[in-house]
Amino acid sequence: MDDAARYRDRAQRKKELVDRRIARATIDRGVLVVNTGNGKGKSSSGFGMLARSLGHGLHCGVVQFIKGSFSTGEEAFFRQFEGDGLDYHVMGEGFTWETQDRERDIAAATAAWAVAERMLGDDAYDYVLLDELNIALVKGYIPLDRVISVLLARPGRQHVAITGRGAPDALVAIADTVTEMRVVKHAFQAGIKAQKGIEL
């Protein structure tokens, strides 16, 4: 057997394996995606799925639980689709060490969660991104059991993505796809400041 034939043969076996796996994945329903860990890519992946969803003409909702100086690029970009398949809310008031006021943090998170809960109860939303919700859960600003029960009761075709460090175990348990973004290295550690388009 020559090289080209061996390549074809190996590719053919790989194709059969992949095709069999795809054939076995027959369930078709809304999924809950959780992006957690300390590495880069949790929010940006959520916004990448937002772009994909809009590309398919899906109706989308976004709630950003933490505002701060971050999130400027994606907000400027996606705001132009508001009313055109997208409902975009920035509800947080910055990272908790910026506000230094627990009552205000809880009030902001509670207001953000009210908007999220409305989306999660409405089957007009095909994709809902709850950006940095995990932070609000870890801090105890929003009751975890309420979030879990609302997620479990949502419309069956609705996709939800939740981002942020420290995803609680109970959330991981009910999620379909969970990724830990692990830091191999980060530019910030080498003294490089946050860059527009990359972090901002």
Next chain:
Amino acid sequence: MDDAARYRDRAQRKKELVDRRIARATIDRGVLVVNTGNGKGKSSSGFGMLARSLGHGLHCGVVQFIKGSFSTGEEAFFRQFEGDGLDYHVMGEGFTWETQDRERDIAAATAAWAVAERMLGDDAYDYVLLDELNIALVKGYIPLDRVISVLLARPGRQHVAITGRGAPDALVAIADTVTEMRVVKHAFQAGIKAQKGIEL
């Protein structure tokens, strides 16, 4: 000290720590971001950074090294910005086990790399996304040493994001920010098919 005061005190110390770290990160230049690992989020994070970059009015280039049945949503979405700050190329011919023809795979990867190399030599591009380039490197379709030297010689303000499983060590070594997307679990493992907006 009451609870509110304790909260403020803790937040204040955290703020000082974060502010000191931010103050130390003074280097301002283009970064090389690599998203690798077996988990979800590598490409979608690259496309999220694309959205951020477009939101800041940056000029962007995208080369997708593998086409296949994936990448339909993001392509449909971002194509509308072509000519308007974005140069979008889908060059691959599907996963290697689909084509089953090594010569054709190499030719497609080589053509894609030629487009990428032109962007990496042009300081008009602020953000360049080389989606699934790692696959072409792992398969040996494109010479790694050439890719490394072109990346090192690129314009100083240009950001580059490279995605795909199995990022080569030499690429990780020259990158600024590297994230390993680690699978905690995946819907596919539970028999759920790939979903529009999420995987497609």
